Amino acid sequence: MEGLNEEGQWIVLMGLLVAVAMFFLALIVNQSALVGQTTAEGVLEFPKNDIRDLRTEIFDCVDEFGDTVDADVKKDIVVISLERKNAVVDFSVDPEVEISGGRWLHPVKIHYNNGVTVYDETVYY
Amino acid sequence: MVNDTGQLYTMEGVAAGLIMLLTAYIVISTTSVYTPGDTHITDMQLEQLGSDVLAMMDTPDTETGVSDLEVFVDHNNATGFEATFLDYCNATTGGAVDSLHMSATIYYQDGDEVKEYLFVPADDSWTGRESAVRATRWVQLDERSRGPPLDDRARAVLVEVLIWRD
Structure with missing residues (x-):
């Protein structure tokens, strides 16, 4: 080199x-x-749209039935959620309570679990 | 004394090292090849679009009004549902309209079983090999005489829409 x-x-x-x-x-x-x-x-x-849609549907139920949600409609939501969305869903609507001076709202408890995402909420509607 | 006679050999050594590393990396990384289709990015966008379209259709004009979606399902108006859905999801801000297609199925409870019926059948573009995505929406139906398959009681049904791009 x-x-x-x-x-x-x-x-x-x-x-x-x-x-x-x-x-x-x-x-x-x-x-x-x-x-x-x-x-x-x-x-x-992440089932963002599923949870939003479930909430809307439950609020529609409250609009229609108040705190005595029709047992068949509730069963529709629980059974079809399990069958088609693979999600365990439960909800309950309690009688109206007074919130912050003069507003009467239903406490709505929502439970959602699809095995990956768990969502629990108590909302006054 | 320091001199620079060996510089080129050093460079050569470094270059050879890099080339060997590069080769090893390429060999290892090419065992899996990702294409955009594998990465579900388009699926994610399509599913979001479908959910948004259903949410739009489920929004009534007025606070006490009934949404388009509820009317379509309640009155079994499949053509109206299909036209509105495709109109919303094929809309673009400019240029040609998008080429999305859909089919829809309604799931309802009958006794202790979950049953389904085809609401909007797939058009001719369906071959069964499309990368279709699913968007769903709950519809709350009031008590009303509407005949089979959904009988008269108030019920919640699930509308499932399959969307694919031609």
Whole structure:
């Protein structure tokens, strides 16, 4: 290697740096698919819309029946939730109580459990 | 004395090391290839869209009013349901409309069994291999004479919509 010419060293070095930079950029692009997947699966797994919809339905029941919710309608909600949504659902509506001076509202207890997400709420409606 | 005669050899060694590391990484990481279809991102967006459309249809115009969704289910108006649903979910802010398709099934309780009936059948674009997603909505029906399969009593039924993109 007596005749080794070192004049091109910087070009080689710069080429290497560019290659390493491109490698890391490719790595980021590669990881973005995984990040998107975990995000999407997190959103799909969390039953946000199911719980919202269940609450709306229970409030519709309270609108219609007050604190004496029809036993058949309650059974509809419990049985169909278990069969189609894989969720154990229970709710109860108590007689109106006075809230913060003159407002009479029903305490509604809602229980939801689909094995991954558990949701319990007492709401005055 | 320090001199720089060995510099190029050092560079070569570093480069060779990086290339070997890169090769090892690529070999290991290519055992699984992720495509956008595997990552459920489009499924998540479609499911959210479907849930939102059903929520819109279940919102009455006035506080004491009855929602479109409840009227469609109560009066077994499948064509109205399909038209409204597709109108809402294919709407775009500009350009061509989206190409989403749907079918709908209603689940209800009969005795101690949960039964179903096909509310809106799938159109011709359905092959069975679509990546369809499911959106559901509860509908509260008042006591009314409406005939089979939903008899007269007040009941809660579950509307399940399958949505897919053509």
